[in-house]
Amino acid sequence: MVQIRVEASRLFVEKGYDGTSMQDIADAVGLTKAGLYHFVDSKEELLFLIVDAGVGRMEREVLEPARAVKDPRERLATLIRLHVENISRVESDVGNPVTSVVENLVGLSDQKRAEVNARLRQVFELTRGALDELKAQGRLTEGVDTTVAAFSITGMVMWTNRWRRPGGRLSSAD
Amino acid sequence: MVQIRVEASRLFVEKGYDGTSMQDIADAVGLTKAGLYHFVDSKEELLFLIVDAGVGRMEREVLEPARAVKDPRERLATLIRLHVENISRVESDVGNPVTSVVENLVGLSDQKRAEVNARLRQVFELTRGALDELKAQGRLTEGVDTTVAAFSITGMVMWTNRWRRPGGRLSSAD
DNA sequence: TGCCCCGTCAAACGACCGTTCGGGAATCGT
DNA sequence: ACGATTCCCGAACGGTCGTTTGACGGGGCA
Numbered sequence: 001m002v003q004i005r006v007e008a009s010r011l012f013v014e015k016g017y018d019g020t021s022m023q024d025i026a027d028a029v030g031l032t033k034a035g036l037y038h039f040v041d042s043k044e045e046l047l048f049l050i051v052d053a054g055v056g057r058m059e060r061e062v063l064e065p066a067r068a069v070k071d072p073r074e075r076l077a078t079l080i081r082l083h084v085e086n087i088s089r090v091e092s093d094v095g096n097p098v099t100s101v102v103e104n105l106v107g108l109s110d111q112k113r114a115e116v117n118a119r120l121r122q123v124f125e126l127t128r129g130a131l132d133e134l135k136a137q138g139r140l141t142e143g144v145d146t147t148v149a150a151f152s153i154t155g156m157v158m159w160t161n162r163w164r165r166p167g168g169r170l171s172s173a174d
Numbered sequence: 175m176v177q178i179r180v181e182a183s184r185l186f187v188e189k190g191y192d193g194t195s196m197q198d199i200a201d202a203v204g205l206t207k208a209g210l211y212h213f214v215d216s217k218e219e220l221l222f223l224i225v226d227a228g229v230g231r232m233e234r235e236v237l238e239p240a241r242a243v244k245d246p247r248e249r250l251a252t253l254i255r256l257h258v259e260n261i262s263r264v265e266s267d268v269g270n271p272v273t274s275v276v277e278n279l280v281g282l283s284d285q286k287r288a289e290v291n292a293r294l295r296q297v298f299e300l301t302r303g304a305l306d307e308l309k310a311q312g313r314l315t316e317g318v319d320t321t322v323a324a325f326s327i328t329g330m331v332m333w334t335n336r337w338r339r340p341g342g343r344l345s346s347a348d
Numbered sequence: 349t350g351c352c353c354c355g356t357c358a359a360a361c362g363a364c365c366g367t368t369c370g371g372g373a374a375t376c377g378t
Numbered sequence: 379a380c381g382a383t384t385c386c387c388g389a390a391c392g393g394t395c396g397t398t399t400g401a402c403g404g405g406g407c408a
Contacts, residue, residue, distance in 0.1 A: 016280045018192035022396060033396085035356045043396065106190045152330045159329020196366060207366080209386045217366065 001039050004029050009050045017047055017107035047107045055119050062086050063122055072133035076153075079126060083157050124154045175213050178203050183224045191221055191281035221281045229293045236260050237296055246307035250327075253300060257331050298328045 007028040011020040022043060026036045040046050066079035105113050128150035134140045181202040185194040196217055200210045214220050240253035279287050302324035308314045 016192070018190070019280060021394080023394090031355095032357055034358075034398085037397070038355060106193055151334070155333020155336070156326045156330040159325070159333055162329070195364080197364090206387055208368080208388075211367070212385060 004036070004039055004046070005050055005053070008046050012047065012050065012104050017104040044107060044109070047104060048112055051104070051108070051116055055116055058083075058086060059119065059122070063126060066126060072130040072137075073139065076127065076130040076134075079123070079130070080153070080157055083123065084160055087157070087161050123157075124150055127153050178210070178213055178220070179224055179227070182220050186221065186224065186278050191278040218281060218283070221278060222286055225278070225282070225290055229290055232257075232260060233293065233296070237300060240300060246304040246311075247313065250301065250304040250308075253297070253304070254327070254331060257297065258334055261331070261335050297331075298324055301327050 004025065008020070008025050011024055011028060014020075015024075022033050022036060025046075026033045029036070062079065062082040066075055066082055069075035069078045105116065108116065128146050131140065131144075131146040131150055135144070135146055140146075178199065182194070182199050185198055185202060188194075189198075196207050196210060199220075200207045203210070236253065236256040240249055240256055243249035243252050279290065282290065302320050305314065305318075305320040305324055309318070309320055314320075
């Protein structure tokens with residue numbers, strides 16, 4: 001069961017949700033399509049399981065620790081560092097979670113897609129919040145729109161799932 | 175013919191390449207599927223037409239003008255400004271071109287996908303080149319890896335296709 | 349031993365997809 | 379006036395997809 005999720009996640013990232021057939025997944029875990037349906041109700045449920053786990057992990061290992069940091073400058077740095085680490089981590093138990101989430105929302109129903117998007121937006125909100133605090137304390141360059149800046153930073157981080165590899169990290173991104 | 179490209183581009187962006195059927199496109203332009211094939215050879219050709227036009231426009235209206243700027247600091251600012259403008263522009267004659275390109279590469283053959291990716295990479299290369307020059311001139315904060323920084327800036331810009339709207343722009347992104 | 353659930357399968361189903369074919373109007377050059 | 383060309387359609391084709399059905403062997407339990 002867990003192996004199904006792992007392989008499916010890998011395939012979804014590799015070939016996209018639509019580009020992956022139940023046959024592909026069945027082959028990857030050594031079952032028939034029919035056998036696969038003994039463990040999973042539908043293809044969409046499988047995608048949701050994966051996406052849900054990915055977003056959940058992000059909330060647990062990125063958002064939560066970052067929220068606990070008091071100083072806004074430090075909080076922002078922590079958020080960025082943890083988020084990049086989380087994205088870059090290609091673990092044995094599940095493929096890159098954020099990639100699988102962001103890139104395959106198409107397959108979800110409107111309702112679930114909206115829900116996942118709302119949860120993803122927390123990253124942006126936390127970023128903007130920290131920037132707002134910094135601005136209120138006069139610790140930010142004048143004339144910076146915090147909303148635009150927050151979008152920029154979020155985008156910068158999210159985009160890392162397109163090149164991965166190198167170990168050199170920067171937290172000097174303000 | 176041009177209307178086909180416009181509607182197809184819009185639909186590809188809205189529902190994804192795989193999620194859009196030839197029937198959908200035919201409906202959008204008031205034709206039958208069969209009638210559609212009078213103007214287009216295949217679905218993939220249609221996607222390539224759109225993607226090719228999008229990348230071409232980016233090369234013409236973003237890369238070329240930016241390359242002409244001598245001072246690296248100014249060149250970088252120009253590149254970012256033009257690129258953001260180009261992405262944000264939702265014109266009557268074609269949907270957001272970069273979005274349609276970046277998000278739907280899945281549908282292309284390996285060969286064409288590689289070609290388009292190579293053309294997209296020019297943005298990154300130009301960014302890194304400008305940063306390298308700045309660094310050589312000692313005009314850049316010490317200890318910054320230009321490759322990572324270039325990826326970050328590119329990502330920041332590319333991500334803008336996820337929120338569009340507001341007019342407030344920043345070129346203070348160094 | 350008899351029973352039932354679990355994991356697995358081959359086969360089929362209906363839906364939809366991209367694409368093709370043959371033909372019927374309309375339009376145009378001559 | 380007329381043949382050719384352009385535009386467009388109804389109908390079908392072959393294929394793939396997600397999903398369902400019915401069944402078979404085997405292991406645990408009564």
